[in-house]
Amino acid sequence: MAKLVLENLSKIYDHKVVAVKNVNLVIEDREFLVLVGPSGCGKSTILRMIAGIEEITEGNIFIGETKVNDVQPKDRDIAMVFQNYALYPHMTVYENMAFALKMKKTPKEEIQKRVLASANILGIEDLLKRKPKQLSGGQRQRVALGRAIVRKPQVFLMDEPLSNLDAKLRVQMRTEICRLYRKLNTTVVYVTHDQTEAMTMGSQIVVLKDGEIQQADTPQNIYKYPANTFVASFIGIPPMNLIEALISEKGNKILLSFAQGSFIVPSAKAEQLKAQGYIGKKVVFGIRAEDIVLFESPIEMEPVIGEVEVIENLGAELNIHFTTASGEMITKVHPGVKIEPEQKIKLFFDLNNIHLFDKQTGKRIV
Amino acid sequence: MKHKKPFWKTVLHFLVLCAVTFIVIFPLVITLFTSLKPPNEVITATPTLLPHDFTLENYIKLFKVRNFPQYMLNSLVVASFTAVLSLLISSLGACAIVWMKFPGKRVVINTVLAAYMFPQILLIIPLFIMCYCLNLIDTKFSLVLAYLSFSLPFSVWMLKTFFESIPKELMEAALMDGCSYWQALTKIILPISLSSITTVLIFSFVLGWSEYLFAVNLITTDANRTIAVGLQTLLGYYRTDFALLTAASITMSLPVFCLFVMVQKYFIKGLTVGAVKG
Numbered sequence: 001m002a003k004l005v006l007e008n009l010s011k012i013y014d015h016k017v018v019a020v021k022n023v024n025l026v027i028e029d030r031e032f033l034v035l036v037g038p039s040g041c042g043k044s045t046i047l048r049m050i051a052g053i054e055e056i057t058e059g060n061i062f063i064g065e066t067k068v069n070d071v072q073p074k075d076r077d078i079a080m081v082f083q084n085y086a087l088y089p090h091m092t093v094y095e096n097m098a099f100a101l102k103m104k105k106t107p108k109e110e111i112q113k114r115v116l117a118s119a120n121i122l123g124i125e126d127l128l129k130r131k132p133k134q135l136s137g138g139q140r141q142r143v144a145l146g147r148a149i150v151r152k153p154q155v156f157l158m159d160e161p162l163s164n165l166d167a168k169l170r171v172q173m174r175t176e177i178c179r180l181y182r183k184l185n186t187t188v189v190y191v192t193h194d195q196t197e198a199m200t201m202g203s204q205i206v207v208l209k210d211g212e213i214q215q216a217d218t219p220q221n222i223y224k225y226p227a228n229t230f231v232a233s234f235i236g237i238p239p240m241n242l243i244e245a246l247i248s249e250k251g252n253k254i255l256l257s258f259a260q261g262s263f264i265v266p267s268a269k270a271e272q273l274k275a276q277g278y279i280g281k282k283v284v285f286g287i288r289a290e291d292i293v294l295f296e297s298p299i300e301m302e303p304v305i306g307e308v309e310v311i312e313n314l315g316a317e318l319n320i321h322f323t324t325a326s327g328e329m330i331t332k333v334h335p336g337v338k339i340e341p342e343q344k345i346k347l348f349f350d351l352n353n354i355h356l357f358d359k360q361t362g363k364r365i366v
Numbered sequence: 367m368k369h370k371k372p373f374w375k376t377v378l379h380f381l382v383l384c385a386v387t388f389i390v391i392f393p394l395v396i397t398l399f400t401s402l403k404p405p406n407e408v409i410t411a412t413p414t415l416l417p418h419d420f421t422l423e424n425y426i427k428l429f430k431v432r433n434f435p436q437y438m439l440n441s442l443v444v445a446s447f448t449a450v451l452s453l454l455i456s457s458l459g460a461c462a463i464v465w466m467k468f469p470g471k472r473v474v475i476n477t478v479l480a481a482y483m484f485p486q487i488l489l490i491i492p493l494f495i496m497c498y499c500l501n502l503i504d505t506k507f508s509l510v511l512a513y514l515s516f517s518l519p520f521s522v523w524m525l526k527t528f529f530e531s532i533p534k535e536l537m538e539a540a541l542m543d544g545c546s547y548w549q550a551l552t553k554i555i556l557p558i559s560l561s562s563i564t565t566v567l568i569f570s571f572v573l574g575w576s577e578y579l580f581a582v583n584l585i586t587t588d589a590n591r592t593i594a595v596g597l598q599t600l601l602g603y604y605r606t607d608f609a610l611l612t613a614a615s616i617t618m619s620l621p622v623f624c625l626f627v628m629v630q631k632y633f634i635k636g637l638t639v640g641a642v643k644g
Contacts, residue, residue, distance in 0.1 A: 053541060073541045074542060084533060103544030103549070104544055
C-alpha cells in the first residue's frame, strides 16, 4: 500500500491547451480520494498521468518514495478500472481476470486461486466462462473491478466506473465499491463528475475546474465551507443559491441588503467583513436550499419576496423554484407544505449558515 | 413507417440484378465450359455453350505442358509471402500510427497516403534498377518486394482505420496489465481485428497471385515464372489453344476462389469497417 504525491503536476497539449495546471496533492495511504468536477476539468487527465498512460508535461508523481514519471504503466503496481470497462472481448471472464497475472508469469495454481477469490468477493463465480458480450452492464463492471482486484496493486484508479450504468444500478454499485474499499483497505483514486458519488464515497474530495484544484477537503467541510462560488454551486443538490448583495454600515451594525430584503450580519461575521474592508462593497451571498425558511422567521430580517415558479415533487421533499428581485432561488420544504405556483412567499434565511464570497474573485470571505 | 414496395418495382429490381449477374457470370461460365470441351469443339461454325463431350484432357495436358505446376508453386510462394509480410509490417505500422507518439508521425501518415495514390506503373523502372543493383533480378524475392511496395500503403491505411475504431482503453488496459506494444498487438488487438486482417490478407494475396507487369519484367527464366506470366506463354503466335488457355484460367482462379469462400464472412465485414464511427 502506498502514499501518492502529485507535485506541481501539469499537462499541456500542443504547447497551447492547458488541461492540468500546477496540481499539488498528497493522497495518504489507504485513503479514498475522489476527483470531481465538470467535463473537461482535467480529472481524468490527472488519473491517466498517475497510471502512466498520459505523459507528464511538468511536475512529478511519487508512489511511496519512488518517482514514477518515467516508469512504464505495467511497472507502477497500479490497477485501473475504465469508464467503458475495457474488457477484452475475445476472452472469457476468467481469462480477462487472469490476463495480468499471466503476463507476470504467475503460476497457474496461484492465478486460479486469486481469480476464484476475487470472483467470490464480487459474486461473479457463475460468469467465469462467459464472454463480455454475454454480460449485463453491472456484470461487466464487476468483472472490470475483479480484473483490478486480482492484481493486488498498491493503488486502485477508477475513471468514472459507474457513469455507463442506469440510476438504480449506480446506487447499488456505489455501495458495493464502498464495501470493497473497506474490505481491501487500500488506496483508491476515484474520478467522477457526479457530486453525489463524490460526497458519499470519498474520505477526501478534490474539486477541479479548468485544470486547477478549487478545494481539497473532507466531504463535510466542502459542503459546509465551500472555498469559492464554483465549489458552492457544484457541490450540493440543489445547488447553493448565489445572489448579489451589498454590505453597508447602519449605526454600529453591518447590514447585508439585496434588491429586496436585508438583514443584520451576525457579529462574528460582521467583524471579519469590516476587517477585510468590504463595507460599501458588493459581494455574492450564498445560502443552501435547506437553510431558507418560508413564511416566517424567528430572527429579525426584512424578507426576500419570492414568486413560486416551479414545484418539483421528489416524494420525501419538495424543491421550490422562486423568482425574486435578486434572481432565481431554490428551497427545499416538507411535502406537507401547501404551496401553489405563482404564489408570493416571504423567504427568510438561517443566519448561522450564510456564505459570503468576493464578487470579483468568487473566493470565500466568511 | 416502412411502405410495402409495389410489385412492379420488385420485378424491375430483380430483372436488373439478373442482368448484372449475367454480365458478370457469363464470361466465367463460358470459360468453364470451354475448358471442359475437346479442342475440336472449341472453334466451330456454330458456337455452343455446353460441350458435346465433356473431357478433362485439357487439365491433364495443362499439368504436362511446360512448367505450369512450377508456375503455380512460384505464385503460391510469392503471394503467400506478400500476404504474410504485408500483414506483419502493416499491423506494426498501423499500431504505431494509432497508439504511439513519435516525431514525424504526421509526415509518415501523409507519406503512406501519398504512396497509396501513386500509380504502380511508374515504379517499374526504378524498381527494376534497384533489383538489378541488388542482384535480385529473376528472384521471387524481387517480386515480393515489388508487391509489398504497393500492398503496404493500402494495408496500413486499412488497418489504421480499423484500429482507430477500437476503443483506446483496450490498448491502455493491455499496457497496464503488463503488455508491451508488441504483446498488446498480438494478444489483444489482432484477435479482435479478424475482418481487417482478412481484407489485408486477401488483397495482398490476390495482388501477388495475379500481378503480371512486374512479374514479366523482373523474372527472366522459366523456373521462376509466376502463373500470370505462365498463362501468357500459352498464347501462340499463329494459333492459340483456347481449350488449354481456359483450363489454365480456371486453374489459376481456383485457389483465390477457395480463399474467398473460406473467408468471405470476414472480408465483407472488413469492406465496410470504419465507414461509420462509433
